[in-house]
Amino acid sequence: MTRLRNFHAAQWDEPLILDKGSPGERGYMPPAVEPAISEAIGNPLSLIPDEMRREVPPRLPEMAQPSVLRHYLRLSQMTMGCHITPDASLGTCTMKYSPQGNEHLVRMPEMSDLHPLQDDETTQGILEIIYKFEEMLCEISGMDAFTFQPAGGSPAIFANACIIRAYHRDRGEGDQRDEIISTAFSHPIDCAAPAVAGYRVITLMPGPNGFPELDALKAAVSERTAGLMMTNPEDTGIFNPQVEEFTRIVHEAGGLCAYDQANANGILGVTRACDNGFDLCQFNLHKTFSVPHGSTGGSCGAGGCTDELAKYLPSPMVAFDGERYFWDYARPHSIGKIRSFHGNVQAVLRSYAWVLAHGAEGLRAVAETAVLNNNYLQSLLAQIPGVDIKYETQGHRLQEVRYSWQPLLEETGIGTEDVKRRMVDFGLQGYFTSHHPVLVPEPFTLEPSETWSKADLDEYGAVFNHIDGEARSDPETVRNAPHSASVRRIHEDAVDEPDQWAMTWRGWKRKYGEKATNVRTAAN
Amino acid sequence: MSKRVGLIVNPIAGMGGRVGLKGTDGVDAVERARALGAVPASSDRASVTVGLLAGRSGDELTILTPPGAMGEQVCRSLGLDPVVIGPQTIDVTGAEDTRIAARAIIDAGVDLLLFAGGDGTARDLYEAVGTGPPVLGIPTGVKMHSSVYATNPRAAGDLAVRFLSSDYQLCRESEVMDIDEKAFREGRVSARLYGYLNVPYHRSLVQGLKTGSGFGGAGELTGIAADITERMTGGALWILGPGTTTRAIAERLGEKKTLLGVDLYSRGEAVSLDASEQDLLRHLDGQPARIVVTPIGGQGYLFGRGNQQLSPRVIRRVGKENIVVVATTWKLTGLDGEPLLVDSGDADLDRELAGYLRVVTGYHQESVQRVS
Numbered sequence: 022m023t024r025l026r027n028f029h030a031a032q033w034d035e036p037l038i039l040d041k042g043s044p045g046e047r048g049y050m051p052p053a054v055e056p057a058i059s060e061a062i063g064n065p066l067s068l069i070p071d072e073m074r075r076e077v078p079p080r081l082p083e084m085a086q087p088s089v090l091r092h093y094l095r096l097s098q099m100t101m102g103c104h105i106t107p108d109a110s111l112g113t114c115t116m117k118y119s120p121q122g123n124e125h126l127v128r129m130p131e132m133s134d135l136h137p138l139q140d141d142e143t144t145q146g147i148l149e150i151i152y153k154f155e156e157m158l159c160e161i162s163g164m165d166a167f168t169f170q171p172a173g174g175s176p177a178i179f180a181n182a183c184i185i186r187a188y189h190r191d192r193g194e195g196d197q198r199d200e201i202i203s204t205a206f207s208h209p210i211d212c213a214a215p216a217v218a219g220y221r222v223i224t225l226m227p228g229p230n231g232f233p234e235l236d237a238l239k240a241a242v243s244e245r246t247a248g249l250m251m252t253n254p255e256d257t258g259i260f261n262p263q264v265e266e267f268t269r270i271v272h273e274a275g276g277l278c279a280y281d282q283a284n285a286n287g288i289l290g291v292t293r294a295c296d297n298g299f300d301l302c303q304f305n306l307h308k309t310f311s312v313p314h315g316s317t318g319g320s321c322g323a324g325g326c327t328d329e330l331a332k333y334l335p336s337p338m339v340a341f342d343g344e345r346y347f348w349d350y351a352r353p354h355s356i357g358k359i360r361s362f363h364g365n366v367q368a369v370l371r372s373y374a375w376v377l378a379h380g381a382e383g384l385r386a387v388a389e390t391a392v393l394n395n396n397y398l399q400s401l402l403a404q405i406p407g408v409d410i411k412y413e414t415q416g417h418r419l420q421e422v423r424y425s426w427q428p429l430l431e432e433t434g435i436g437t438e439d440v441k442r443r444m445v446d447f448g449l450q451g452y453f454t455s456h457h458p459v460l461v462p463e464p465f466t467l468e469p470s471e472t473w474s475k476a477d478l479d480e481y482g483a484v485f486n487h488i489d490g491e492a493r494s495d496p497e498t499v500r501n502a503p504h505s506a507s508v509r510r511i512h513e514d515a516v517d518e519p520d521q522w523a524m525t526w527r528g529w530k531r532k533y534g535e536k537a538t539n540v541r542t543a544a545n
Numbered sequence: 546m547s548k549r550v551g552l553i554v555n556p557i558a559g560m561g562g563r564v565g566l567k568g569t570d571g572v573d574a575v576e577r578a579r580a581l582g583a584v585p586a587s588s589d590r591a592s593v594t595v596g597l598l599a600g601r602s603g604d605e606l607t608i609l610t611p612p613g614a615m616g617e618q619v620c621r622s623l624g625l626d627p628v629v630i631g632p633q634t635i636d637v638t639g640a641e642d643t644r645i646a647a648r649a650i651i652d653a654g655v656d657l658l659l660f661a662g663g664d665g666t667a668r669d670l671y672e673a674v675g676t677g678p679p680v681l682g683i684p685t686g687v688k689m690h691s692s693v694y695a696t697n698p699r700a701a702g703d704l705a706v707r708f709l710s711s712d713y714q715l716c717r718e719s720e721v722m723d724i725d726e727k728a729f730r731e732g733r734v735s736a737r738l739y740g741y742l743n744v745p746y747h748r749s750l751v752q753g754l755k756t757g758s759g760f761g762g763a764g765e766l767t768g769i770a771a772d773i774t775e776r777m778t779g780g781a782l783w784i785l786g787p788g789t790t791t792r793a794i795a796e797r798l799g800e801k802k803t804l805l806g807v808d809l810y811s812r813g814e815a816v817s818l819d820a821s822e823q824d825l826l827r828h829l830d831g832q833p834a835r836i837v838v839t840p841i842g843g844q845g846y847l848f849g850r851g852n853q854q855l856s857p858r859v860i861r862r863v864g865k866e867n868i869v870v871v872a873t874t875w876k877l878t879g880l881d882g883e884p885l886l887v888d889s890g891d892a893d894l895d896r897e898l899a900g901y902l903r904v905v906t907g908y909h910q911e912s913v914q915r916v917s
Binding site for chain 2: 205216220221222223224226229233236237238239240430431434457458460462
């Protein structure tokens with residue numbers, strides 16, 4: 022039987038850095054300007070153009086170096102991430118181990134000292150890697166071209182919406198085709214991105230098996246259909262087995278089909294976007310291809326498409342003339358820039374190294390292990406009385422499952438937010454509940470990627486089983502959780518209230534003024 | 546942080562159900578139910594809710610309740626000492642007692658008013674206190690067409706605790722529906738929309754837009770209203786059915802709208818308020834028109850519940866393709882996968898309306914829903 026961890030997180034009662042330091046405290050004193058330099062250029066500050074010079078210096082905290090170091094190390098001790106705890110918690114995020122060797126690669130000066138404005142002749146190495154990685158993704162997806170300019174999944178999906186728009190406009194149907202179809206269990210960006218691109222968005226709700234019925238799609242398509250933008254497997258981990266019918270129906274109506282492949286970890290080397298009839302797709306290198314995400318680094322949404330659409334991809338693209346690689350700007354049909362310069366090319370380097378390390382068979386093994394892990398975890402969760410798994414499925418779920426604590430809520434009054442707060446008391450990261458709309462009641466979504474071991478998953482099963490029991494025998498302990506975390510309790514009600522937010526320190530001061538300090542003291 | 550909660554139990558609610566009487570509105574019906582062997586279950590169900598609430602609130606909770614079977618007994622049986630308020634003597638509990646008690650409790654001031662009953666009780670509550678103070682139903686009645694109840698007594702307690710302990714006490718205007726019990730006992734369903742109670746909901750249970758401006762109802766309603774008013778510029782007659790969703794459309798136009806009635810607009814201006822079927826047919830003569838309706842929350846009825854003015858003749862005159870359905874995503878997901886329903890009174894029309902249709906859920910946003 023799996024032992025529950027006796028855990029307590031670090032608690033440092035650490036103020037915000039802007040509340041720290043004291044006037045005159047110094048972290049670094051730059052040396053005085055040497056006379057020879059002064060003679061040559063006068064006051065060095067005068068080199069900064071007037072319009073760029075601050076009139077008032079920024080209000081930065083004045084702190085000694087050891088204080089700064091201590092501050093951030095304390096904060097780091099109070100975080101819980103996938104390098105310190107197994108993270109099957111953040112379903113839909115594909116948390117997996119990012120090999121530290123690849124971090125070494127991107128920190129090498131050959132990479133870290135590069136500048137996007139360097140002449141192509143001096144950056145042949147990274148251009149070759151980008152070019153070859155594009156070929157790899159074409160092989161993996163069956164697409165014909167890829168861009169790495171979008172700095173995340175959402176920008177890549179937005180680029181796909183823009184390409185759909187450009188395609189219909191060039192065919193003279195831009196005004197007529199003003200609707201994009203998506204599904205309720207696709208990521209919300211598959212609605213948001215086309216909406217930003219000016220489309221009317223039609224969402225298909227799930228049928229009894231968890232994916233939309235064909236008749237619903239048939240009722241949605243028309244001469245106004247510009248395209249279909251969907252995930253598969255969807256957020257439920259259910260793979261829509263009728264996807265080829267979906268793309269066929271949309272094609273027959275004159276639309277294009279864009280595949281959101283943020284959930285690709287369970288299908289690498291198994292099925293491809295082109296085999297399912299898609300014209301466009303995107304991979305999140307920071308999920309499936311092991312690039313660290315969250316606070317550790319820039320992400321990359323790799324956007325792929327067929328030959329017919331390749332001319333619309335963002336500019337520039339890396340091209341090869343048989344002798345040298347170069348950035349090709351001569352692309353008159355391109356939708357333009359999605360991101361300044363070339364996006365996060367260090368993400369491409371990491372993914373390139375990761376794919377080379379795995380090889381084709383290794384990538385398929387990633388998918389198979391991720392699916393096996395998920396189904397093992399599901400078998401553990403299925404035994405917990407308070408857990409429900411909505412929707413009958415004919416086969417296995419793929420890389421994740423959206424579970425429900427609805428039975429537990431009905432029997433004990435303990436719901437998913439309560440369990441989420443309690444699980445961190447056992448050293449596990451709080452889970453992801455659900456995207457909107459919330460169709461599974463009291464939801465939580467677990468995605469055990471290929472990284473986590475059987476022992477890790479057994480720990481998840483044991484913790485949830487324990488909390489299920491606690492909800493029945495000692496509900497107050499669950500309700501008042503967390504007890505062993507860095508932060509006792511925060512008021513989550515404000516999370517959905519824009520008028521309560523402050524995204525910056527300046528915004529916080531503006532909104533709350535001097536009250537800000539009082540509130541924080543009370544919380545401590 | 547002390548909390549004051551009102552409690553009104555309709556002790557005879559639900560009695561008719563198990564003996565097949567379809568409701569206990571009216572003293573005769575109560576006596577017939579008793580004669581048929583019905584036992585009051587409303588108090589037991591209410592005590593589940595109150596017990597849970599009291600257990601989780603401790604000394605901080607003050608309950609205001611009418612005497613005897615209308616709430617006091619439930620409290621005493623749980624070892625609680627309530628403030629007794631409202632009508633002093635009750636023989637055969639009737640609607641008037643509920644209304645007197647509700648007014649007395651609201652006047653005395655409470656954070657939340659709980660009631661145990663069905664649609665008849667909900668109507669009494671609405672008549673007494675209107676759409677203002679937070680009211681939550683403990684479902685104990687036979688007829689449950691309104692969307693003012695928690696899903697069960699336990700959930701009512703849980704929602705009450707969460708509502709009372711939250712920093713942001715959010716409510717939604719929820720439909721008070723009732724059917725004519727006499728007709729119902731004769732086998733005919735004739736539901737009416739009586740008004741809206743302000744019912745608590747909890748953030749974690751709320752579903753927002755998949756995309757767009759906000760998670761709450763207000764943001765979604767604004768989006769829906771913007772979508773519809775954008776299309777109302779032409780010469781067509783626009784018929785807005787009852788409800789808070791359609792009211793948002795009229796508000797965006799800066800025009801009046803009756804909450805419970807069917808109203809007509811042309812070129813962005815109201816041309817007839819609270820129109821009857823005859824009014825509608827007269828205006829429709831030779832005029833292209835659109836009907837905008839929203840399903841009843843928790844029920845999914847598009848036609849035949851609370852909007853009978855939109856009769857089969859009116860619907861046929863306007864045409865199926867000119868029906869525009871609007872609903873927040875929150876309302877649609879509340880149907881939990883069940884289809885939208887039509888019960889127009891004309892079986893052929895109901896069949897024609899069945900299938901899939903689009904529902905406007907926000908600005909330039911739609912969802913495909915099954916209708917049966």
